[in-house]
Amino acid sequence: MPNTFDRCLWPQKTFLSVSCRSAAAVAFLLAILLSSSEATSVEQGEEPMLPSESGVSSLVPDEEGVSDFDSRLVLAQTLAQDKNRRNDAVAHFRELLKANPNHQCARIGLAGLLARMGRHKEAAELIQSVLDGKLHDVQLLADMADIEAALGHAKLSRLLYQRAMAEAKGKEINSIALRYASTMQAWGDFYTAETIFRNALAGDENNVAIRLKLANLLAGMQRYDEAEGMYRKLLPVCRTDALIGLAEVKFLKKSFDQSAKLASEVPADSPSGLAALSLQAGALLEAKEYDQALNLFEELSQNKSQMLEGLLGLGATLRAMGRVEAANAAYNKALDIEPDNPIALLAIHGLPTSAAGKLVDKLPGKPTSAAALTRWAEALAAKGLRPAATECYRAALRSDPSYFPAVIGLAGVLAGQDMFDESIGLYNDLAEEYPSSSKIRLELARVLAWSKRYQQAIGEYDELHRINPDDPVPVMEKARTAMWAKDFKLARATYRQLQEPPVDRLLLERLRNLPQQRMTPALKQEEDRLEATLNNQDSPCDGYESLRFRLDNDKLELSQADRQWLDDTLAELQPTFQIQKTAGLEERAKSLAWDRRWSQALSAYEALLRNSPGNEEAAFEKAQMESQLGLNDDAVETYRKLLYLDPNHRQAAEAKTGLESLRNPEVSTAYSFWREKGYGDLSQMQRQRIDTGAALPLTLQHTLRVTENHWFEKTLNDDRTYQSDGFTLRWDGVFNKLVSGSGGWTRKFYETSDLNPLDTGFADLAFNLDDYARINAGWELANEIYNTYGLHQGVQSNSGYVKLFSAITRKLEFDGEIRGVYYTDHNTSYREKGALSYALTDHPHMLKVSMFGEHRNTEHTSRYIYRGNTLVNIIYPYWSPNNYTSGGGALEWRHDLSKQFYRGADQHYYFLRGAAAAASDNNPWIEFEGGWHLELSHHWTIELKALVHRSDQWNAEGAWLSLGYRF
Known part of the structure; x- marks a missing residue:
């Protein structure tokens, strides 16, 4: 916890416009604070005793030349910086305004304090009273602008700063510009702020304060690698602030272990010690190091200035540990400090039940101000309660239509509910009102991309890149959007844009530009090594990475001077390396998936x-x-x-x-119809099948299915119907990313006693050959029943097969199979088939053309047994062609109607396929097939499919319907 003297240093940074004209006067004021800081503090709501009331006529002796009014103003400003002394400060400000009601500095000081205390209505009234008068003081205009920004009034804050900039002269211009740059981040004008900071550094490159501000800005822009690079450069000159900055960047990058480690290096007794402790505790909580986080939050909760944050952290940690009662106790203590804290209230009471549009009236504490309602909205949105957050944001805007955090918060939460049109409308209005806000433009681009308006999103990203070519964030997001739009060429070019010029080339140029007297043999060797590998590597940063590794692991024989130069050079190029490394890895991953x-x-x-x-x-x-x-x-x-x-x-x-x-069981029912007629008496069968079953998941990767089957089989050549019942057991499983398998067994019992029960089954193993091909090897026992003779003979086939599928490119694929068949009537057959397909269009509207061919050869062809002119039997009663070949082409259309195009979402699509082929038996054929698939709410699955095949010698038609429900 900072001591009183630390707090007294704050006025040096935050005085509004008063500067003490005497060091003795400042010393006198500090002495008063040091001697009375604890004695004069009061509890919230208690009337404080002012110095004048305790018999002190003047804070500063007359001979010091500083007026009593100015001294009291300094005291009020100083007290305002201490959260525990703000009521004292309010009382001092009000006493000053009694003495001089028109003193603008005191009025603005009180307005700013009230704004920080959440008393926005009082603050706004004071601000308005100042605005009603003529104000030309540049510093006061800037103070007013900062207060308006704190009140959420970004538009007025910007106008006030523009007035201040117009009034500023000489050195004031730079100081006001720097203040403006810090404040304009409230409405996301990051690029203008960056320009101001960089211009200031161009004239004062060693200014630590501005360098810190620029690093903070870059972190806020999600340019984490650049921010990290700046903070690391600042370590030698302001270690504590740089460590805090690095810890925050690592936290934002989700590297929580590194964040906690960096925060732990901040000295506990430094002015930033408590901030570091809070950051460390939060990082440990996110890293699930609950015991350590608990200890740190308990320590924070014992400190007056951090008590609320510590208790909220305690509550979150205890709840994560499953200690709900202890968590609620911590939250209740937090409510003793801040009764309207939405995080604590939501944790204890949950979301009130209410009719649509009536939630705000039932929120604990009855919040009415825009700021309070926005806090609730943010807490609700963080819990994923977007409809409730939306209601709070709308209520906040009814309370204060110009409250910027509520407008931009509403736009974001609407997008999270797929209410894209309203969200985009709000962002467009904001972009018109704040044309230089890169934050608004970036968020608009994201929502356009989420709503699948890819070209508009890409246009916004291009505009952001045009304004600030050094910002990698819009470029990276443009590349991702191009991938979503299936524009792989643009995506790859955009990823490559981030990798130019390669960091290895930049490093090589640094080595080449070394003065001759500095180029030692060791550095020359590294230059030659880098040059030799520059054009023979997969990544533009392999050379940098290799050199960094060897330097960090003492694998280079370098002098201390060379080592230091190389370390400094690599550190300077580190942000470029990290950006290019990320872009290169992401490009490779997406290219492989593509x-x-x-x-x-x-x-x-x-x-x-x-x-x-x-x-x-x-x-x-x-x-x-x-x-x-x-x-x-x-x-x-x-x-x-x-x-x-x-x-x-x-x-x-x-x-x-x-x-x-x-993981949940599924019940399903299915109906299928199949009819085939042709090749004389060989194909004369109509089959209907009804299945009722259940899927029992063993794990998410292994499922057991049990099905009850019932068949109606009608032999068309004698017009008889045979019924049978049976059951099927099936297993499907995935062992790892290279091996999967499936297997099944069906037992079939005929109702007529003259037909024997039949067993069928299969076993299949699939092997992924590093994605270049998938090979299925398996065995199948199948019924070969196509007519009354095959039915009574109970002919079956045992077959072994090898299937090969290869996605040669994204659009070109090959599918082939070799199968050897052994029939139970001692016949054999060999079959080979293959298909080459090419997608003319991409998902979700896929038009695919394919060419296919097949060869069959059966050892024995069918033999017909007659008694007179009557056919009494067929030996090998199935189609048994000898040296048969066929070939043809197909056209397939598949339209994905799903709302979301990713695995795990409900699927909805249909397909149509037409095929035609010629064959060596002079029997050309055509075939039409179609299907429809619909999933609803991860529970229902409906599927329809139909097929019609026509030729001179063989006709067939089939229909399949299935309905499933997963619990």
């Missing part, structure tokens, strides 16, 4: 997350790859970690819900 190299893409995303643990895009895509490979257990765990980092990630939440629903 080409359907799922397991390779999974490895690439794992490498990307090791480099950037907080990359939510990478975490989501990693889970998608795991799901694509059937690794659903791993995918759910990845989603769980992602949702811990970002509880409001809607896609992750829905995908996780969809996958976890697979």
Whole structure:
């Protein structure tokens, strides 16, 4: 906890416009505070005793030349900086205004204090009274602007700063510009602020305060790598502030262990010791180091100035540990300090039940101000309660239509509910009102991308890049948006844009530009090594990374001077390296996924997350790859970690819900119809089948299915119907990303006693050959029943097969099969078939053209047994062609109607397929097929499918319907 003297230093940084003209006067004031800081503090609501009332006629002796009014103003400003002394400060300000009601400095000072205390209505009235008069004092205009920004009135704050800049002269211009740069971040005018800070540093490159402000700004712009680089450069000159900044950046990057470690290095007795302790505790909580976090939050809760934050942290930690009663006790203590704290109230009482539009009236504490309602909205949004947050934001804007945090908060929360049109409308209005706000433009671009208005989003990203070519964030997000738009060429070019010029080339140029006298043999060797590998590497930063590793691990024989120069050079290029490393890894991962190299893409995303643990895009895509490979257990765990980092990630939440629903049993029923007639008496069968079954998940990757079957089989050549019952057991499972399998067994019992029971089944193993091909090897026992003769003979076939599927490119694929068949009537057959397909268009409207061919050869062809002119039997009663070949083409259309295009979301699509072929038996054919699939709320699944086949010698038609419900 800072001591009283530390607090007394604050006025040096925050005086509004009064400067003491005597060092003795300042010393006298400090002496008063040091001697009476504890004695004069009062509890909230208690009337404080002012110095004049205690018999002190003047704070400063007359001979010091400082008026008593100015001295009291300094005292009021000083007290205002101490949270525990703010009531004292209010009393002093009011006493001053009694003495001089028109003193603008005192009036603005009191307004600012009231704004910080949440007494916004009183603050606004004071501000308005100042605005009603003529104000030309530049510092006071800036003070007014800062207060308006604190009140959420960004528009008025900007106008006041513009007036201050117009009034400023000489050195005032730079000082006001720097204040303006700090304040304009409230409405997201980051690029203008960055320009102001960089221009100031151009004339004073060693100004530590401005360098810190620029680093803070970069962190706020999500330019974490650049911010980290700046903070590291500041370590030698302001270690404590730089450590705090680095810890905050690591926290924002979700590197919580590193954040906690950096915060722990801040000296406890420094002015930033409590801030560091709070940051360390929060990082430990996020890292799930609950015991350590608990100890630190308990320590914070014992400190007056950090008590509220400590108690809220205690509550969150205890709740995460499952200690609900202890957590509620901590939250109740927090409410003793701040009775209207929405985090504590929400944790204890939950969300009140209310009719739509009536929530605000039932919130504990009855908040009415825009600021209070916005705090509630933010707390609700953080819990994922977006409709409730929306209601609070709307109420805040009814209370104060110009309250900027509520407007931009509402726009964001609407987008999170897919209310894109209203959200985009709000962002467009804000962009018109604040045309230089890069924050607004960036958030607008994101919502346009989420709403699948990809070209508009890309246009916004391009405009941001045009304004500030040095900002990598819009470029990275443009690349991702281009991928969502299926514009892979643009996405790759955009990722490459981030990798130019390569950091290895920049490093090589630094080595080449060394003065000849500095170029030692050791450095020359590194230059040659870097030059030799520059054009023979997969990444533009391999050389940098290798050199950094060897330097850090003492694998270079360098002098101390060379080592220091190289370390400084690498540190300066570190942000560029990190940006290019991330862009390169993400480009590789997305390229592999684009080409359907799922397991390779999974490895690439794992490498990307090791480099950037907080990359939510990478975490989501990693889970998608795991799901694509059937690794659903791993995918759910990845989603769980992602949702811990970002509880409001809607896609992750829905995908996780969809996958976890697979743990639940499913009941289903299905009906199928099949009729075939042709090849004389060989194909004369109509079959109907009704299945009723249940799927029993063993894990998310292994499922057992039990089905009751009933068949109606009608032999068309004698017009008889045979009924049978049976059951099927089936297992499907995934072992790892390279091996999966399935197997099944069906037992069939005929109702007529002259037909024997039949067993069928299959076993299949699939092997992923590093995504270049998938091989299925299996065995199948099948019934070969196509007519009355095959039915009574009970002919079956045992077959072994090998299937090969290869996604040669994203659009080109090959599918082939070789099968050897052994029939129970001692016949054999060999079959080979293959198809080459090419997608003319991409998802979600896919038009695919394919060419296919087949060869069959059967050892014995069918033999017909007659008695007179009557056919009495067929030996080999199935189609048994000899040296048969066919070839043809197909056209397939698949339209994905799903609301969300990711695995885990409900699917909705239909397809149509037409095919035609010629054959060596002079029997050309055509075939039409169609299907429709619909999933609802992760519970219902409906599927329809139909097929019609026509040729001179063989006709067939089929229909399939299934309905499933998952609990």
